[in-house]
Amino acid sequence: MKKNYSFKIYTCLLYFFLYAPILVMIFLSFNKSKTATVFKGFSLKWYKELFRDQVTIEALKNTLLLAILSAMVATLLGTVTAIGISFYRKKWFQNSVMFVTNIPMLNPDIVTGISLMLLFVFAGSVMGLKTPLGFGTLLIAHITFNLPYVILSVLPKLRQVDPHLQEAAEDLGCTPFKAFIKVVLPSVYSGIVTGFMMSFTLSLDDFVISYFTNGTFNTLPIRIYSMTKQRVTPDMYALSTLIFLTVLILLILINVSQAKGEKKKKETEIIN
Amino acid sequence: MNGSFKTKTKNKNKGLKLSSPYLVWSLIFIVIPLFMVLYYAFTTENGTFTLENIKGLASLDVLNSLLISVLYAAIATLLSLILAYPLAYYMSTVSKISQRTMIMLAMLPMWMNLLIRTYSLMLILENNGIINNILKALNLPKAQLINTPGAVILGMIYNFLPYMILPIYSIMTKFDYSVLEAANDLGANGFQRFKRIILPMSMPGVISGITMVFVPSVSTFYISQKLGGAKTMLIGDMIERKFQGEVNYNVGASLSLILMVLILISMAIMNKFSGDEEQEVLM
Numbered sequence: 001m002k003k004n005y006s007f008k009i010y011t012c013l014l015y016f017f018l019y020a021p022i023l024v025m026i027f028l029s030f031n032k033s034k035t036a037t038v039f040k041g042f043s044l045k046w047y048k049e050l051f052r053d054q055v056t057i058e059a060l061k062n063t064l065l066l067a068i069l070s071a072m073v074a075t076l077l078g079t080v081t082a083i084g085i086s087f088y089r090k091k092w093f094q095n096s097v098m099f100v101t102n103i104p105m106l107n108p109d110i111v112t113g114i115s116l117m118l119l120f121v122f123a124g125s126v127m128g129l130k131t132p133l134g135f136g137t138l139l140i141a142h143i144t145f146n147l148p149y150v151i152l153s154v155l156p157k158l159r160q161v162d163p164h165l166q167e168a169a170e171d172l173g174c175t176p177f178k179a180f181i182k183v184v185l186p187s188v189y190s191g192i193v194t195g196f197m198m199s200f201t202l203s204l205d206d207f208v209i210s211y212f213t214n215g216t217f218n219t220l221p222i223r224i225y226s227m228t229k230q231r232v233t234p235d236m237y238a239l240s241t242l243i244f245l246t247v248l249i250l251l252i253l254i255n256v257s258q259a260k261g262e263k264k265k266k267e268t269e270i271i272n
Numbered sequence: 273m274n275g276s277f278k279t280k281t282k283n284k285n286k287g288l289k290l291s292s293p294y295l296v297w298s299l300i301f302i303v304i305p306l307f308m309v310l311y312y313a314f315t316t317e318n319g320t321f322t323l324e325n326i327k328g329l330a331s332l333d334v335l336n337s338l339l340i341s342v343l344y345a346a347i348a349t350l351l352s353l354i355l356a357y358p359l360a361y362y363m364s365t366v367s368k369i370s371q372r373t374m375i376m377l378a379m380l381p382m383w384m385n386l387l388i389r390t391y392s393l394m395l396i397l398e399n400n401g402i403i404n405n406i407l408k409a410l411n412l413p414k415a416q417l418i419n420t421p422g423a424v425i426l427g428m429i430y431n432f433l434p435y436m437i438l439p440i441y442s443i444m445t446k447f448d449y450s451v452l453e454a455a456n457d458l459g460a461n462g463f464q465r466f467k468r469i470i471l472p473m474s475m476p477g478v479i480s481g482i483t484m485v486f487v488p489s490v491s492t493f494y495i496s497q498k499l500g501g502a503k504t505m506l507i508g509d510m511i512e513r514k515f516q517g518e519v520n521y522n523v524g525a526s527l528s529l530i531l532m533v534l535i536l537i538s539m540a541i542m543n544k545f546s547g548d549e550e551q552e553v554l555m
Binding site: 007010011014015017018019020021022024025028077078080081083084085086087088089090093097100101103104106107108109110111112114115116117118119121122140141143144147151201205207211212220221224225228232236240243244247248251252255258259 | 284287288289290291292293297298300302303304305311312355359369373374376377379381383385386391392393395396402430434483487488490491494498511512521524531532539
């Protein structure tokens with residue numbers, strides 16, 4: 001009992017450590033004064049300033065566009081690849097594909113970023129382009145680091161599917177494609193959604209790889225980086241607070257829906 | 273017999289066809305870029321072969337950067353492990369609802385951008401930041417917190433601690449706690465239960481946690497820029513400067529090459545360690 005108590009205190013302290021800087025930032029976003037050290041009363045003026053900042057709004061739009069596009073392409077390509085890998089059941093083939101897939105996950109971001117940058121710069125100089133870096137290269141980079149996460153979340157689900165089910169559907173008159181849509185896809189659907197969500201959030205959050213492959217194309221993390229290069233104005237705190245609240249609400253929603261799903265599952269189990 | 277052989281070859285061809293776009297993609301955008309690093313590291317600006325970039329790695333500056341990068345990252349990883357382990361253990365023992373809430377709270381800061389988290393930590397540690405203001409209010413002398421090695425290590429722990437908590441926790445939720453009860457019944461004390469059962473069973477989680485904290489720590493440049501001041505030059509800082517400041521891709525590539533080699537060596541050492549431990553457990 002006493003032991004449990006000390007674990008609880010320990011947990012609270014650790015969470016305090018994780019949250020203190022974020023709370024400080026939220027607090028400062030409502031501060032009237034410009035300097036971070038003096039509190040001069042509650043104000044929403046930094047939020048107003050933030051929405052008037054065209055460069056930041058533009059960067060936000062760019063980031064969302066990039067995240068949606070790269071997540072969609074990566075999910076499509078990654079799912080097709082996972083299906084391909086599950087068909088070709090040769091050990092050497094699966095091992096070598098998985099080895100290559102693991103490279104971007106094990107390599108530090110800075111190495112992935114600069115290796116892609118060197119490729120783009122090299123290809124650009126061969127093709128005679130002056131500025132090869134831009135939205136296109138950024139999109140390629142994001143798809144590249146998203147792909148492994150999609151493949152690794154779809155592949156295990158595919159391995160759980162009984163291959164005879166597809167054959168049975170084909171024997172019963174489905175075309176292979178229809179059999180796939182009706183039989184295999186529903187059982188791997190959750191893996192595809194996980195892959196997409198992971199890609200989307202990774203792409204939203206990425207700074208290091210974007211920093212080396214973006215050229216002059218501005219994304220939100222890159223905008224935040226250039227804001228923090230000098231002393232920042234509190235509209236960056238306002239931006240961070242808004243990001244924090246968005247993530248908080250999304251996580252709560254996901255959790256609630258998961259908890260509901262589990263409860264339902266339990267209930268049906270009991271009935272059965 | 274004949275039919276199943278036919279479907280097998282059909283499947284093989286279909287598999288190859290479906291995965292070929294990705295194979296081409298990963299060849300161009302994963303494998304070739306790594307060779308580009310090699311190519312730039314061994315050539316001059318004009319593209320002629322040289323060993324100068326690699327020889328340059330033996331300078332005192334580079335060696336010093338490598339040394340402190342590994343040292344800081346190793347300390348941060350070790351401290352993260354010590355901090356995360358009891359929390360992950362405790363989390364796996366509480367009710368399902370509490371587990372869900374606690375894991376959500378541990379993940380939430382991870383979805384905040386690293387830049388924002390590091391910057392807010394800077395606000396707390398600054399010379400006229402929150403902590404020093406509190407000290408001032410208490411009539412205590414000012415403390416130099418920012419621009420110290422401690423601040424950089426704290427920044428690494430703060431940013432990457434969730435990466436240590438999550439894998440250890442997910443291994444521990446799969447524990448069969450009846451084994452612990454059995455050990456208890458057979459007379460094992462708390463320490464023995466920890467050493468013989470909990471620690472070996474959680475080893476896979478610990479190892480992936482170590483990797484997930486060490487790799488981003490050893491290669492960071494933003495944390496050291498914001499919390500370490502100008503005099504802290506990690507290997508990541510050096511690479512960043514070569515690519516974004518001085519625009520010397522060839523030297524930058526050789527630095528990245530050494531960073532990759534460094535990480536491979538660290539992984540190999542760690543795998544050896546964990547392999548030994550597993551053997552010990554078997555004995």
